[in-house]
Amino acid sequence: MQDEPRPDELVKAVAEFLRNDIAPQISGHAAFKLRVAINALDLVTRQLTLAGDSDAAELHGLTMLLGVHGTLDGLNQDLADRIAQGDVDLTTPGVKEHLWQTTLAKLAVDQPNYGSYKRELEPK
Amino acid sequence: MSTASVAELLARSAAAWCPGAAGVTSAVRLSGGASQETWSFDIMHPDGAIGAILRRAPSGYGAAPGRAAGLDAEAVLMQLAHDAGVPSPKVLHVLKPDDDLGTGFIMQRVAGETIPRKILRDDEFAGARPKLARQCGEILAGIHGLSAASLPQLRRMNAAAEIAELQREIDGFGWPRPVFQLALRWLRGNDPGPSERVTLVHGDFRHGNLIVGPDGVRAVLDWELAHLGDPMEDLGWICVNSWRFGVIDKPVGGFGTYEELFAGYEAASGIAVDAQRVKFWEVMGTLRWGVMCVGMMQRFRLGPDHSMERAMIGRRSSETEIDLLRLLAPRG
Numbered sequence: 001m002q003d004e005p006r007p008d009e010l011v012k013a014v015a016e017f018l019r020n021d022i023a024p025q026i027s028g029h030a031a032f033k034l035r036v037a038i039n040a041l042d043l044v045t046r047q048l049t050l051a052g053d054s055d056a057a058e059l060h061g062l063t064m065l066l067g068v069h070g071t072l073d074g075l076n077q078d079l080a081d082r083i084a085q086g087d088v089d090l091t092t093p094g095v096k097e098h099l100w101q102t103t104l105a106k107l108a109v110d111q112p113n114y115g116s117y118k119r120e121l122e123p124k
Numbered sequence: 125m126s127t128a129s130v131a132e133l134l135a136r137s138a139a140a141w142c143p144g145a146a147g148v149t150s151a152v153r154l155s156g157g158a159s160q161e162t163w164s165f166d167i168m169h170p171d172g173a174i175g176a177i178l179r180r181a182p183s184g185y186g187a188a189p190g191r192a193a194g195l196d197a198e199a200v201l202m203q204l205a206h207d208a209g210v211p212s213p214k215v216l217h218v219l220k221p222d223d224d225l226g227t228g229f230i231m232q233r234v235a236g237e238t239i240p241r242k243i244l245r246d247d248e249f250a251g252a253r254p255k256l257a258r259q260c261g262e263i264l265a266g267i268h269g270l271s272a273a274s275l276p277q278l279r280r281m282n283a284a285a286e287i288a289e290l291q292r293e294i295d296g297f298g299w300p301r302p303v304f305q306l307a308l309r310w311l312r313g314n315d316p317g318p319s320e321r322v323t324l325v326h327g328d329f330r331h332g333n334l335i336v337g338p339d340g341v342r343a344v345l346d347w348e349l350a351h352l353g354d355p356m357e358d359l360g361w362i363c364v365n366s367w368r369f370g371v372i373d374k375p376v377g378g379f380g381t382y383e384e385l386f387a388g389y390e391a392a393s394g395i396a397v398d399a400q401r402v403k404f405w406e407v408m409g410t411l412r413w414g415v416m417c418v419g420m421m422q423r424f425r426l427g428p429d430h431s432m433e434r435a436m437i438g439r440r441s442s443e444t445e446i447d448l449l450r451l452l453a454p455r456g
């Protein structure tokens with residue numbers, strides 16, 4: 001067992017240092033690259049924080065949907081294959097809800113400020 | 125290659141084709157433009173400095189494999205567009221081996237903005253924004269009207285070939301993509317068939333490739349993905365949600381409506397827009413951008429360009445998944 005601080009705490013601290021102390025001193029192409037770097041660290045922090053729960057929910061959803069047990073990767077491949085072959089489509093019970101849920105979980109890590117994502121989170 | 129040596133090589137090159145050129149200043153590599161290098165510089169001249177842009181392929185690095193028209197073709201297309209009245213920079217010089225700058229060309233620098241967030245939000249462009257969608261329609265009509273006989277050799281594409289290519293790429297990821305597979309099924313089921321009209325298609329007509337001033341679109345850039353195909357493809361591509369940069373209720377680039385785009389196109393070309401085809405190409409374009417994002421990630425892993433930007437674009441593929449779901453499986 002590794003000691004504290006946790007990886008997400010460390011990455012977050014580095015991102016904050018770069019954002020608050022370094023970014024104001026940098027300009028031009030390097031500033032652009034630094035923004036990308038900070039965004040990458042923020043993404044890693046979100047994944048370390050969120051993906052445990054969302055992966056577990058996704059695995060549960062896939063198991064229910066496909067009626068078989070397997071790994072997250074294996075079951076996702078199974079679902080992708082079944083959709084590709086036409087055995088499963090949007091009329092299959094649970095498919096649409098599952099695809100939405102897993103996609104929203106990806107956006108929460110990748111791009112929580114993406115316009116479509118924010119729109120979908122608004123109350124209907 | 126260092127900044128200094130590019131400036132020196134540009135000065136030597138300019139002396140050969142620009143009478144009166146007396147050196148080069150302010151050579152700077154611009155950010156953005158993930159797949160090719162772009163440099164801005166000024167040619168010193170007795171009549172006043174000439175603002176110029178170098179576009180070149182970095183050595184040892186191919187752009188989008190198999191899809192790129194090639195920088196030579198790009199130069200020809202840009203010049204044809206310019207001569208036909210499509211807002212375009214004038215091509216000043218096509219690189220030769222003697223230039224020692226790789227492959228590419230040098231064009232006039234057009235003043236204006238390409239950064240989407242500025243175009244969509246800054247006061248400077250408030251007057252231009254309401255006109256842009258219609259103007260984009262007019263410009264696309266001009267591009268699609270370029271005489272086929274004058275065009276360089278280009279790939280010919282249609283929807284079925286595009287779907288097959290996307291299928292091959294997605295199956296080759298080695299990473300499951302249920303939403304992409306769903307989109308492929310939809311595209312197969314909704315392919316409107318070959319277009320009766322086959323024209324030059326710009327292939328990447330969107331924010332980032334349009335220079336905008338307070339007066340509107342001043343130049344169309346980046347013909348890297350130009351090909352022959354269904355002209356409605358260009359109209360669908362500029363409506364892909366990723367190019368709305370947050371202004372998601374304005375489908376054309378975040379600045380206008382389908383109706384304005386179509387009205388501009390029809391007024392300039394006299395040819396009716398097929399809205400259903402445009403919608404089909406919007407779905408195709410959304411999937412295509414998602415596949416391109418994954419491709420960037422793969423090139424980050426495998427290729428010589430091991431950059432953070434590429435890696436991070438890989439994480440933009442999920443934005444196209446939510447947009448595909450919004451298009452194909454909207455929630456009540």
